Amino acid sequence: MSDEDVLGIDDVRAAAKRLAGIAHHTPVITSGTLDDLAGAEVFCKCENFQRVGAFKFRGAYHAISRLSREQLDRGVTAYSSGNHAQAVALASRLLGTRAVIVMPSDAPPTKLAATRGYGAEVVTYDRYTQDRAELSARLAAERGLALIPPYDHPHIMAGQGTAALELLEETGPLDALVAPVGGGGLIAGCATVAKAFAPSTRVIGVEPATADDTKRSFDSGERVSIPVPRTIADGLAVTCPGELTFAVNRRHVDEIALVSEDEIRAAMRLAFERLKLVIEPSAAAPLAAVLSGRLDLPPRVGLIISGGNIGAEQFADLLREG
Numbered sequence: 001m002s003d004e005d006v007l008g009i010d011d012v013r014a015a016a017k018r019l020a021g022i023a024h025h026t027p028v029i030t031s032g033t034l035d036d037l038a039g040a041e042v043f044c045k046c047e048n049f050q051r052v053g054a055f056k057f058r059g060a061y062h063a064i065s066r067l068s069r070e071q072l073d074r075g076v077t078a079y080s081s082g083n084h085a086q087a088v089a090l091a092s093r094l095l096g097t098r099a100v101i102v103m104p105s106d107a108p109p110t111k112l113a114a115t116r117g118y119g120a121e122v123v124t125y126d127r128y129t130q131d132r133a134e135l136s137a138r139l140a141a142e143r144g145l146a147l148i149p150p151y152d153h154p155h156i157m158a159g160q161g162t163a164a165l166e167l168l169e170e171t172g173p174l175d176a177l178v179a180p181v182g183g184g185g186l187i188a189g190c191a192t193v194a195k196a197f198a199p200s201t202r203v204i205g206v207e208p209a210t211a212d213d214t215k216r217s218f219d220s221g222e223r224v225s226i227p228v229p230r231t232i233a234d235g236l237a238v239t240c241p242g243e244l245t246f247a248v249n250r251r252h253v254d255e256i257a258l259v260s261e262d263e264i265r266a267a268m269r270l271a272f273e274r275l276k277l278v279i280e281p282s283a284a285a286p287l288a289a290v291l292s293g294r295l296d297l298p299p300r301v302g303l304i305i306s307g308g309n310i311g312a313e314q315f316a317d318l319l320r321e322g
Contacts, residue, residue, distance in 0.1 A: 006154050006244050009196035012161035012189060015062045019162055022094070023058050024050050026163070028170050033274045038290045040297040043174065045167040048279050048308025052086040052114070054235075055163050055186055055306050056150075060087035062159030063148050064095050072097040077145040079103070079132040081234045082111030083307050084150040089118035100145060102136045108234065110311040128228055151185030152242030161189025167302050173198035175298030178286040180306050181205035181214045181256065182236040184245030190304060191252035202298065205249070205256045206289040208233045208264065214241045214249070215256040232261055232318060235282035235307070257295060263288040265322030271305075272319070280310040281318065 026049045034042050047055035064076060072095060078088040079102040092099035099120040103112060104127035116122055125135055140147045149156060163186070164177065177194045179187040184205075191203040207214055211229035217240075225240040241249070259267075264281050267288035271277040279287075283306040289295055290303060310318075 007157050007161075007188065007192050007248050009193060011154065011158040012165055012193055015058070015155070015158040016162045016165055018062055018065050019058060019159065022061060023162070025166055026050050028167060029275065031275050038297060038301065040299055040301045042290065042301050042303055043167065043171050044275070044303045044305050045163055046277065046305045047163055048277060048283060048305055050307070052083065052090050053307055053309040054083035054087065055160055055304070056083040056087035057090065058162050059156035059159035059185060059189075060084060060148060061091040061094070063153060063155040064088070064091045064097065066155055067146055071146050074144045074146070075099065076148050077102070077136050077139045077143070078148040078150065079136040080150050081237065082107050082115070083235055083309055085115040085120070085122075086111060086118060086309070088148050089115045089120035093119050100139055100143065102132050102139065104132070108309070108311060108314060110314075111309055114309070151183030152244050154244065157185050157189040157192075157245065157248065159189070160186045161193050163304060164190035164193040164302070167304075168193060168197045171300075171302065174201060174302040175300045176202040176204060177302040177304070178204045178206060178290060179304040180233075180236055180282055180285045181207050182238045182282065183242045184214060184249050185242065186304065186306060187253060188245045188248040191249065194302075195252050202255070203253045204289065204295065205253050206285045207256060207258055208236055208285060209258040209260055211236050211238065212258055213238055214246075215258060217241050217246060218250070218256050231281075233264060233281040233285055235280070236285060257289045259285050259288040259292060262322055263292055265318055267291055268315070269319050269322060277305065277308070278310065278315065279305055279308050283307045
């Protein structure tokens with residue numbers, strides 16, 4: 001199966017129809033201050049205002065909504081550091097099924113609490129010694145649950161791409177689109193949309209420098225695995241790109257940029273002080289890249305602000321450390 005068969009603009013449009021009236025149509029904000037600092041006109045798609053506080057709701061709801069009634073009666077499982085966990089938990093509740101979520105024991109407490117609050121059963125593991133995918137696969141087999149992966153699935157990618165679809169329908173074609181890269185589902189969906197609107201659009205993915213599996217994979221031409229990354233951007237702490245997402249992203253993504261932990265903190269601070277947005281570290285990575293001065297930005301740039309799930313104490317601590 002080619003990457004064109006995996007995901008196309010029609011798949012994203014179909015996902016948008018399923019999500020209509022369910023997912024929030026999140027705002028696009030602009031800032032003169034940000035434009036001056038970036039040297040470009042920047043349009044921020046604020047998925048921190050999405051249900052569960054992150055873009056992940058789009059893909060999770062879309063994927064679960066396509067399951068049979070028989071499968072919904074049995075339930076679903078997923079693995080996640082937090083945002084996909086919450087998204088699957090809420091989507092499952094809305095669609096009348098049960099969710100069992102595998103989460104790292106050191107996941108942010110706010111994300112653990114929210115996932116349980118949406119009604120999911122949480123099974124914890126040690127991210128440095130245990131394989132979350134294996135744990136979820138075992139649960140799926142033992143309990144007859146459908147596995148809802150965090151990124152490496154066509155329905156997940158199509159759902160995530162609806163964020164860019166909304167952005168571009170509001171702004172028109174952009175010269176560049178910048179998005180964070182963890183497993184690659186968000187940027188795969190968004191890049192598919194951006195290139196369909198205007199093939200010349202430059203798509204830039206952003207990773208923490210300590211979690212550069214996709215950058216290394218792009219440079220080598222094949223998927224590369226790295227040790228479990230240590231980064232404040234927990235949503236981007238992935239060891240290897242997804243098989244399907246990497247295929248799509250190699251076709252549509254033009255560049256992978258890296259940012260430091262301090263640059264992520266500085267971007268969070270600027271978003272809070274000047275844009276009046278509370279965003280989590282993973283969501284701040286694209287903003288950090290735009291502010292770094294290392295990107296040769298074209299005139300009109302879209303920026304996916306992927307989420308805002310962070311506790312007050314952690315937020316304050318990260319800004320204090322920066």
